[in-house]
Amino acid sequence: MDLKDCSLLLSLYEEKNLRKVAEKLYISQPAITYRLKQIEDKFQARLVERTNKGVVFTLEGEHVVKFAQTMLNEFSAAKDYVYNMSSEVRGVLRLSVTSNFAQYILPNLLKRFSEQYPNVQIHLKTGKSKNVLQQLKDDDAHLAILRGDYAWLEEKKKIHQERILLISKIPLKMENLPDYPRIFYVTDQLLSQIIDNWWTENYSSPPNNVVEADKVEACRDLARTGMGYTIIPEICLSKSHFDEMFVYPLKSPQEDLTIRNTWLLHKRKSRELSVVDAFIDFIENELKSGEIIRVFNPEEHVELLI
Structure with a gap:
């Protein structure tokens, strides 16, 4: 079984659909079926079953997929090491980054x-923070950038901060917020907990949710129509949004801003690679120049209540 076979098995395990794998790898479905039959012949075992819901891997197939992942990881590690022997910074940098930051x-x-x-090739994966963290744990990424304070025992650096903001097309009286229609942002557990905690600190009545959406852009744009207010991270708002809407930063009863952190995470051993070391140094220089880290000013672009 060669590296192409490993990639085929992993893609099929991820997609569970022959058509999607064919489109992803730019090969025909009959070619995939033929190659699977050859792999099964080598292992003398049935690796996958076809069902109405797609492809299902057998117990033997699950084991072979783990073997395929190990092969690809070892090949990547060997290639990284060989590139690292050069004095020039070159090779592949594997990044896994939370979607909104990306x-x-x-x-x-x-x-x-x-x-x-210019000689560094970047392999970028994006997704939810918990999935980004898992990819780092599984060595599918050299570095992870994720939002929220997840537990991580190895190296981490804070690279960005943002406020959590309430935005509305019309001015609001915050004491009457439970009476206004709300566009509810269905987000990750950590951010949901931050917003829920803020709500329970300030209100005894539940919010009046009229719409639920799992995309921050949908919540933002619905709020722009005047359909209701929404509570979302600052990262997705441009200056034009601040100019055309009323924006209220979430604050505690003690007037402390509600802040969400973004972290750069990596394993200690990965810093031995020149591409990883170069990227971390680059981020540190960006931090020094103020390009990434946010210095908060509660008055900036914010309509405050009288």
């Missing part, structure tokens, strides 16, 4: 990094 902040960062290190 959309709103990461593009300019990676552009500047690539200008400094």
Whole structure:
């Protein structure tokens, strides 16, 4: 079984669908079926079963998938080591980044990094913070950038802070907030807990949820129509949003801002790789220049209640 076979098995295990794997790997479904049959012949075992819901791996197939993942990880590690032997910073940098950070902040960062290190190839995966953390634990990524204060026993650095904001097309009286229609942002558990804690600290009545949406952009744009207010992270608001809407930062009864942190995480051993070391140094220089870290001013672009 070669590396292409390993990639095929892992893609099929992830997608559970022959058509999606064919589109992803740019090969035909009959070619996938033929290659699977050859792999099964080598192991003399049935690895997958086809059902109405897609492809299901057998117990033998689950074991072979783990073997395939190990092969790919060992190949990547060997390639990283060989590249690292050169005095030049080159090779593959595997990043796993939470989706909103990847959309709103990461593009300019990676552009500047690539200008400094043109021989570094970046493999980027995005997703929810808990999945990003798992990819780092599984060695599918050299570095992870995630939002929220997740437990991590190895190296971590705070690289960004943002306020949690309530936005509305019309001015609101905060003491009457439970009476206003709310566009509820269905988000990850940590952020949900932050918002829920703020609500229970300030109100005894539940919110009046009229819409639920799992995309922050949908919540933001619905609020722009005047359908209701929403509570979302600052990262997804541009200056134009601040200019056209009323924005209230969430505060505790003691007037402390509600802040969400973003962290850069990595394993200690990964710093031995020149591409990882270069990226961490790059981020540290960005922090010193003030390009990433946010210095908060409660008056900035914020409509405050009288």
